Amino acid sequence: MSTIAAIATGAGAGGIGVVRLSGEDAAAVAGVVFHRGRRGGPVDLNQIASHRLLYGRIVDPATGAVIDEALLGWMARPHTYTREDTVELSCHGGPVSLRETLRVVLAAGARHAEPGEFTLRAFLNGRLDLTQAEAVLAVVGAKTGEGLRLAVADLAGDLARRLAPARDALVGLLAYLDAAADFPDDEIPTSDVAAELATAERALAEVIAGSHAGLLYREGVQIALVGRPNVGKSSLLNAMLRTDRAIVTPIAGTTRDVIAETINLDGIPATLLDTAGIGETEDPIERLGVERSQRALTTAAAAVLVLDGTSLPVDADLAVARRLAERAGPVVIAINKRDLPTR
Structure with missing residues (x-):
């Protein structure tokens, strides 16, 4: 996949702002615009151990002008949010500094990420399942402490665990029906279809009952x-x-x-x-x-x-x-x- 980049922090001024990169060329792109220390030059992140924090400057390669001081967080795959090589450039949180940092990152070869694309890659790469990917948005948009608690529980897999009994029952039932249809002359052990469906129905009813409360805490x-x-x-x-x-x-x-x-x-x-x-x-x-x-x-x-x-x-x-x-x-x-x- 191509290397993507975007401002990862909210709009407006703040103490810290983060530009995130993810993809196979994240290290190379960051190495072009990040100069280590106060006087050092570009850095080869592939020669540095993963999950390290480096101090340095964001430099425009075209002009040599220093854009901002920054901390670079280097995380090699697969132990990252997207399971891809990831770099996070923590700059001062002014909107101009962040826009300029993103500009030189894109000029160095990254592509501007689409909304939600980092989480999409986490899903596609098996880092999150669909319920956890949806929970990320719920965590970000939580309006109360209780809403945040429920969203974090779903991010940890709580909803997937509650859906598991229904999924297991339906997958087992589907396998039985496929086998019975494909091999009608074989002695396939009988299965209680009604009982399997009842198990799935009970599990789904419990999830739906809980979803009403969850929607209330999330949407208000x-x-x-x-x-x-x-x-x-x-x-x-x-x-x-x-x-x-x-x-x-x-x-x-x-x-x-x-x-x-x-x-x-x-x-x-x-x-x-x-x-x-x-x-x-x-x-x-x-x-x-x-x-x-x-x-x-x-x-x-x-x-x-x-x-x-x-x-x-x-x-x-x-x-x-x-x-x-x-x-x-x-x-x-x-x-x-x-x-x-x-x-």
């Missing part, structure tokens, strides 16, 4: 805070966020658009949707806010019906409650303003 959930105007939805949002995110006034209709903020809800990334008060209004701007609130209610997985605890429910509260009764998904009733005197 949207929760709409709904109610008539001025029941304290924005105050509740601010209290849950522990910051003054939404403007709060005693004037009904202050919130005229949907405000979305994410919190960690027992390990689940929950996006709270503070909606405009739902009710009849002649104000065209408020009417647009009500329409957006209704759309948010349609897309949210759950809803919190906020009621004013200082007074009994009124017709407008009942109208919102009826809307909630027409939708699928759980509803929680929050009695707000309990710290205020009852009217």
Whole structure:
């Protein structure tokens, strides 16, 4: 395979940024642009023991200009992420330094990696199976500590182990059916097909049951805070966020658009949707806010019906409650303003 290279760290400025190379010519390409020490020249990495860290400079071979100081990590195959020769150039984390380093690496013979290509090579070279390759993305995109824990477990092979009983049962059953079809006159030991299928079905049912929770921790959930105007939805949002995110006034209709903020809800990334008060209004701007609130209610997985605890429910509260009764998904009733005197 060709030698690929890409910036491996996130966009933006930081203390450290990494340009990664992988492929049969990774050592040769890195040796062209990396000069060892403060005054040394190009280095032949094939003459250096694997899994070593070297200090030096990134140099543009065309001009001799020093681009940055760097640490070079040299890892010979097969004990690497991709099971190919791999070099990681750790530069200062400024975007210009990283772009210039990548530019000279590509000019030296590497090809710019496609998105996810390092992990693709790890999969193709047998370093990861498909479930582990997918788990890499889940680890990178984890939004909570619990989501990260589940993703790391899958990266270690947890999902593959849970799928193994179903796979073994189905492979064994397929082998039996093939043999029975190809050699009908031979005395092939009988197999309990129903029992094998039941074993596979139970194993897959357990995986599917767990996948619902895993999806929740990975993708998160949207929760709409709904109610008539001025029941304290924005105050509740601010209290849950522990910051003054939404403007709060005693004037009904202050919130005229949907405000979305994410919190960690027992390990689940929950996006709270503070909606405009739902009710009849002649104000065209408020009417647009009500329409957006209704759309948010349609897309949210759950809803919190906020009621004013200082007074009994009124017709407008009942109208919102009826809307909630027409939708699928759980509803929680929050009695707000309990710290205020009852009217």
